[in-house]
Structure formats: C-alpha cells, structure tokens
Amino acid sequence: MLVKRLLTAIIGIPLTILIIWNGGSLFLAAITIIVLLALREMINMLCKDNIYPLKFLTYIYGVTLIIQTYIYKDNYLMLLFFIYFLLLSFIIVFQKIKFESIVYSLFIVFYVPFLIRYLVLLRMQPQGFLFILTVFILTWTSDTGAFFIGKRFGKNKLSPSISPNKTVEGAIGGIFFSAVAAIILASLFLNINTFYAVILGIIISISGQIGDLFESFIKRQIGVKDSGDILPGHGGILDRFDSLMFTGPTFYYIFKLFVI
Numbered sequence: 691m692l693v694k695r696l697l698t699a700i701i702g703i704p705l706t707i708l709i710i711w712n713g714g715s716l717f718l719a720a721i722t723i724i725v726l727l728a729l730r731e732m733i734n735m736l737c738k739d740n741i742y743p744l745k746f747l748t749y750i751y752g753v754t755l756i757i758q759t760y761i762y763k764d765n766y767l768m769l770l771f772f773i774y775f776l777l778l779s780f781i782i783v784f785q786k787i788k789f790e791s792i793v794y795s796l797f798i799v800f801y802v803p804f805l806i807r808y809l810v811l812l813r814m815q816p817q818g819f820l821f822i823l824t825v826f827i828l829t830w831t832s833d834t835g836a837f838f839i840g841k842r843f844g845k846n847k848l849s850p851s852i853s854p855n856k857t858v859e860g861a862i863g864g865i866f867f868s869a870v871a872a873i874i875l876a877s878l879f880l881n882i883n884t885f886y887a888v889i890l891g892i893i894i895s896i897s898g899q900i901g902d903l904f905e906s907f908i909k910r911q912i913g914v915k916d917s918g919d920i921l922p923g924h925g926g927i928l929d930r931f932d933s934l935m936f937t938g939p940t941f942y943y944i945f946k947l948f949v950i
Contacts, residue, residue, distance in 0.1 A: 710822045713813055718760050721810055725752050725803045727927040731917040732798050739912045743795040744787075747777060752803040759807040763814070774799065806931065808938040820879050821941065825894070827875065829937045832868035832895035833902070839863025853906040861899055868895035890944065894937050901936030905929070 709720045729752050733743055751774050758766055778792045812821045840860020848856040872891030876882050882890065905928055909917065918926025 706826065707823070710813065710826070711819055713818065717813055718756070718810065721806060722753055722756050724927055724931065725756055725806055727918075728802045728806070728931060729798060731926045731928050732802060735909070735912050735914055735917060736794055736798075738914065741794055742788075742791050743798055744778075744781065744791065747774075747781075748795055748798055751799050755799070755803040756807055756810060759810045760814075763811065802928075802935070805935040805939060808942045809934070812938060812942050815945075821945065824872075824875055824880060825934065825937050825941045828868050828871055828891060828894040828941075829898045829933050831871040832864040832891075832898050833933060835867025836860040836864030836899065839867075849903055852903055852910055856903070856906075864899060865892055865895040868892065868898075890941075893944065894940060897940040898933035898937045901933045904936070905932035 709717055726749060729748055733745055733748065736743060751770070754770060755767075758770060775796065778795060781787055782789070782792055809822060809825070812818055812825065815821055836856070837860065840855070840857045840863065843859045843863070844857030846858040847854065848858050848861050869888045869891035872880075872887040872894070873884055876884060876887035876890075880887065880890075905917070909915065916925030917928035
C-alpha cells in the first residue's frame with residue numbers, strides 16, 4: 691500500500707504543480723473533472739445506502755458552480771443556489787421523489803463543488819499560484835506528518851467511532867509538520883512573519899484533519915472503506931481531496947480577511 695501511495699504521489703505531485711502553475715482553462719478543466727469524479731463517488735456511495743440523489747441535476751449544478759466561479763467569482767452564487775433549490779422544490783411537488791433524495795442532492799452540491807470552488811477563487815488571486823501551492827503543501831505535510839507520527843507513536847485514539855486508525859499523537863504530528871512547513875514557506879514567498887506562519891500552519895492542519903474526519907464519518911455511516919479506487923494506494927478522489935475541500939476555503943478567508 692505504501693509503495694502504491696508513493697508511486698501515485700511521484701506521478702501526481704509534479705502533474706498537479708504543472709496544472710496549478712499553468713492556471714487558466716487547463717486548471718478550470720482539471721477542477722471540473724475532479725468535481726465530476728467526486729460527485730460520482732459521492733452519489734455511488736449514497737446509492738449503496740439506498741439513497742438516490744438526482745444525478746443529472748447534481749452533475750449539471752456541480753459544473754455550473756465551478757464555471758460561474760471562474761467567470762463571475764461570487765456574483766451570481768446565491769442566484770444559482772436559489773434556482774437549484776427551486777428546481778428541487780418543483781421536483782418534490784410534481785414527482786414521486788423521496789424527501790431524503792432531495793436533501794442529499796442539496797447536500798452533495800454544497801459539500802463537493804461549493805467547497806472545491808475555493809481553489810478556483812484562490813487561483814484567480816494575483817498570487818494565485820503561490821496561494822494554491824501553499825494550500826497543497828501545508829495540507830500534504832499535515833497529512834504526511836499525521837500518518838507517519840501516528841504510525842510510529844500513536845497510542846491514544848482521536849475519534850475511534852469515526853476513524854479507528856487516527857490518533858491524538860498523529861494529529862499533533864500533523865499540526866507540527868504543517869507549522870514547520872508554513873514557517874519555511876513564509877521565509878520563501880509568503881508575506882507574513884514567523885508567528886503568523888505558525889498560526890496559519892496550525893489552522894490549516896486542524897481544518898484539513900476535520901475535513902478528513904468528516905469524510906470518514908460519511909463513509910462509516912454508509913459502510914464503505916474508500917470513496918473509490920481511481921488513485922492507487924489513496925482510494926478515490928474524495929479520499930485525496932477531503933482535506934483540501936476544507937483547507938482551501940480556510941486559507942482563502944484567512945488571507946481575504948487578514949492579509950490581502
């Protein structure tokens with residue numbers, strides 16, 4: 691499993707950096723594909739639990755959210771959600787659809803494309819490449835630190851009912867590695883001092899671990915180990931992006947409110 695994880699990382703990391711650096715339509719296309727694959731995994735998982743979201747509408751609005759973010763940023767976001775909710779309400783009234791299917795259709799669009807779209811918003815900033823790179827590096831170092839520290843020193847379970855393998859020691863290790871990485875990045879290109887770099891690393895690590903646990907909660911409720919198998923050694927797209935779906939928005943608002 692570790693070998694597969696490393697091989698996937700060796701191929702995936704340079705490709706990811708190249709796409710982020712290029713930005714533009716290539717980055718938009720990559721994010722759109724990721725959203726579609728993540729939506730597919732989410733829908734497939736729910737179907738295993740006999741919950742059937744509205745596939746076509748979910749895919750359409752998932753892609754629409756990403757494209758409107760790229761073109762208009764947040765200008766028509768609430769309008770899109772209102773139209774989506776209106777369509778769901780229309781379907782409830784005129785179709786024999788279970789209410790839970792409507793609720794999960796709304797949840798999926800909010801959970802997957804709404805959160806992932808923050809990566810698009812970050813890339814559109816003047817320092818977009820460096821911002822996205824920072825998010826990925828801090829998230830990856832946190833995940834890696836939590837994995838290896840937890841494997842070596844982990845004894846106390848962090849949340850055994852959700853993810854039995856995660857430990858308090860691993861979580862602390864993830865926070866430490868993320869803080870160190872933030873200090874290094876601050877010395878290279880982030881326009882913040884060491885204190886704020888440490889705070890940034892800590893917050894990003896905690897939000898990423900919450901995102902990881904949240905997806906683990908969903909999988910445990912449904913009764914699946916991985917969201918998919920598209921990434922050897924890593925599982926599905928959601929398994930790889932669950933942390934980024936939380937760290938992206940967190941980073942965006944930190945810099946939007948306090949730095950930019």
